[in-house]
Amino acid sequence: MVPISPSIFKAYDIRGIIDKTLDAGVAHKIGQAFGQAALAKGERTVVIGRDGRLSGPALAAALAQGLQAAGVNVIDLGVVATPMVYFGTNVLGAASGIMVTGSHNPPDYNGFKMVLAGEAIHGTAITALYDAIVAHDGSSAATPGSYSTHDIRAQYLERIIGDVKLARPIKIAVDCGNGVAGAFAPDLFRGMGCEVIEMFCEVDGNFPNHHPDPAHPENLQDLIRMLQDTDAELGIAFDGDGDRLGVVTKDGQIIFPDRQMMLFAADVLTRHPGEQILYDVKCTRHLAPWISKHGGVPLMYKTGHSLVKAKLRETGAPLGGEMSGHIFFKDRWYGFDDGLYSGARLLEILTRVADPSALLNSLPQSDSTPELHLHLNEGENVKLMDQLRSNAEFPGNQQIITIDGLRVEYEDGFGLARSSNTTPVIVMRFEAETPAALARIQGQFKRVILAAKPDAELPF
Numbered sequence: 001m002v003p004i005s006p007s008i009f010k011a012y013d014i015r016g017i018i019d020k021t022l023d024a025g026v027a028h029k030i031g032q033a034f035g036q037a038a039l040a041k042g043e044r045t046v047v048i049g050r051d052g053r054l055s056g057p058a059l060a061a062a063l064a065q066g067l068q069a070a071g072v073n074v075i076d077l078g079v080v081a082t083p084m085v086y087f088g089t090n091v092l093g094a095a096s097g098i099m100v101t102g103s104h105n106p107p108d109y110n111g112f113k114m115v116l117a118g119e120a121i122h123g124t125a126i127t128a129l130y131d132a133i134v135a136h137d138g139s140s141a142a143t144p145g146s147y148s149t150h151d152i153r154a155q156y157l158e159r160i161i162g163d164v165k166l167a168r169p170i171k172i173a174v175d176c177g178n179g180v181a182g183a184f185a186p187d188l189f190r191g192m193g194c195e196v197i198e199m200f201c202e203v204d205g206n207f208p209n210h211h212p213d214p215a216h217p218e219n220l221q222d223l224i225r226m227l228q229d230t231d232a233e234l235g236i237a238f239d240g241d242g243d244r245l246g247v248v249t250k251d252g253q254i255i256f257p258d259r260q261m262m263l264f265a266a267d268v269l270t271r272h273p274g275e276q277i278l279y280d281v282k283c284t285r286h287l288a289p290w291i292s293k294h295g296g297v298p299l300m301y302k303t304g305h306s307l308v309k310a311k312l313r314e315t316g317a318p319l320g321g322e323m324s325g326h327i328f329f330k331d332r333w334y335g336f337d338d339g340l341y342s343g344a345r346l347l348e349i350l351t352r353v354a355d356p357s358a359l360l361n362s363l364p365q366s367d368s369t370p371e372l373h374l375h376l377n378e379g380e381n382v383k384l385m386d387q388l389r390s391n392a393e394f395p396g397n398q399q400i401i402t403i404d405g406l407r408v409e410y411e412d413g414f415g416l417a418r419s420s421n422t423t424p425v426i427v428m429r430f431e432a433e434t435p436a437a438l439a440r441i442q443g444q445f446k447r448v449i450l451a452a453k454p455d456a457e458l459p460f
Contacts, residue, residue: 001025008111009130011421012122012306015102015111018055022110024062030112031066031098033132035145037125038072038096041117044145045094049077049085051101051180051241052203055110060100063112064147067098071141076149079203081180081242082113083338084156089115090334091155101180101241104213107206113241119313120336122306153184161191163332164344167351173232175199175223177212181242181340188340189236194347197232199223212239214246215324217254217370224252234356236346238339243305244325245339247346249357258283259363260342261321262290263349268319268331269296278312278320278328280304281404282371282429285414286364302404304421305337323371323429366413367438368431372459374417374449378424384453385419385426392448408444412437415445428459 002023008016014030016022038046046067050056056079064074077088082099089097095118102109114121172194176182182201189196199222200209210219214237223235227250237246247255258279265277269291277296279287280303288298301311305326312320318331326337333341350356376384385405394400394408401407405418405427413432420427428445432438442460449456 004029004130004133006127006130009126011126012120012304013111013113014126014129015105015109015422018108018110022059024058027059027062027100028066028069029133029136030129031063032070032136032140033129034098034114034116035067035070035072036132037116037129039070043072043094043096043117045073045075045096047075047077047085047088047092047094047097049080049082049088049097049099051082051099052079052178052183052205053102053107053110054205056100056205059110063098063100068145068147069140070145071143072145074145074147076147077152078149079180079183080152081184081340083243083336083340084152084184085113086115086334086336086338087156087159088150088152089118092150092152099241103241103243104211104215104239120306120309122304122310157184157188157191160188160341160344164192164348166193166347169193169195170234170347170351170356171195171197171232172347173197173199173223173226173230173235174201175220175226175235175237176201177210177219177237177240178202178204178207179212179238179240179242181238184242185236185238185340185343188344189347192344192347197226197230199226207240214239214244215371220246220248220254223248227252234350236343239325242339243337245327245342245346246325247360249360251357251361253357253361255360255363256323257321257325257327258287258323259360259365260327260346261287261319262363263360264319264321264327264329264342264345265291265296266294267345267349268329269294271331272318276315276317278308278315278317280308280322281401281407281416281418282323282427283321284365284368284431285409286366290364300401300403303418309336366431366433367435369429369438369460372428374426374428374456374458376424376426381419381424381426384449385417387452388417388448391452394444394448408441410437410441413441415441417445417449
């Protein structure tokens with residue numbers, strides 16, 4: 001029996017290591033606490049699902065029992081992609097849901113992504129679950145909730161296939177990294193009229209081929225080779241639980257999500273002129289002018305899928321996106337992040353042109369770094385960021401944005417340092433018009449970080 005640890009209650013979800021910080025006993029307690037929170041909001045039913053991880057069945061069963069012990073009815077969708085649980089909370093008459101998923105983490109991790117009464121919970125709402133567990137007296141509801149299973153697959157696939165129409169047939173390669181998207185993506189795209197080359201679409205919680213995380217270029221190399229060796233026009237990849245999308249062109253270029261957002265924004269703004277388009281602080285500086293040029297209002301916001309989702313609800317924006325690959329369509333969809341749906345919408349746009357890769361490669365871009373991580377001890381990241389925000393000085397004409405960490409905008413690029421909400425890390429990203437400008441901006445960040453923490457081991 002694993003004791004309940006506050007360390008697994010993260011900013012956007014709950015995440016732990018199996019048999020170290022997370023087991024069936026912990027899952028049961030989380031279910032009971034979440035069930036009580038749902039009842040307090042007048043919710044009587046909770047939708048659950050799980051990804052393909054080996055620890056999923058035991059955790060999902062215990063979670064269901066905990067929910068029922070609170071007096072809540074459970075609808076169990078079985079093995080699904082995370083967006084299918086979100087979809088369930090929109091179409092099954094129950095606005096709360098929990099997905100048992102470790103997302104893109106190593107095989108020995110698992111966790112829970114949660115929607116409570118229609119809102120993705122984060123921050124204090126998640127720590128409140130921990131407080132409720134600690135305060136709980138061990139009692140159960142007088143009448144336990146019911147348990148039923150439901151197969152949502154056909155309804156979900158039909159909803160997308162009915163909404164998204166291709167202009168012409170296209171051959172694509174789809175790499176699911178042995179994550180749970182493999183059980184749905186090939187059928188979805190074939191149903192839309194694509195010819196599909198399947199790569200690692202067998203769901204296997206050991207992830208035997210490569211890590212299911214398209215945010216990292218090394219995980220896209222198999223897909224890049226497949227495009228070289230076949231007549232597929234485009235490569236699409238998913239993360240472990242199917243809520244994030246990766247895209248690769250015929251010539252092996254990776255189209256990161258901030259550039260995918262350009263295509264999506266231009267398309268969505270044809271139907272929603274003058275509306276806000278939301279994106280996080282890690283995105284390219286080319287995105288804001290692009291949104292303005294296409295008749296929208298750019299709105300930069302904090303990183304974090306739950307935070308972006310909440311801001312989307314607050315603003316009524318028809319589209320939001322994050323550099324990590326979470327794309328949120330409120331236009332024609334429900335406003336939750338869904339890699340499968342985003343892939344479908346991308347293909348709708350790209351099949352209108354003869355050469356999809358040429359269109360993707362023509363999107364504006366600069367020299368940029370991937371996410372760089374400065375690893376610190378627990379708690380140090382927050383302290384260091386506070387120090388930088390109050391003391392750091394950057395010479396030259398620049399704008400300093402502090403909505404999430406420190407983003408310094410120059411005429412020829414930007415630098416970002418922000419504290420991760422999930423691990424003791426400072427996340428950095430740099431972009432510039434020339435390699436020399438990139439080196440200059442990185443040099444300025446190096447100077448202010450080392451001034452605040454002389455022993456910092458910087459990743460650049």
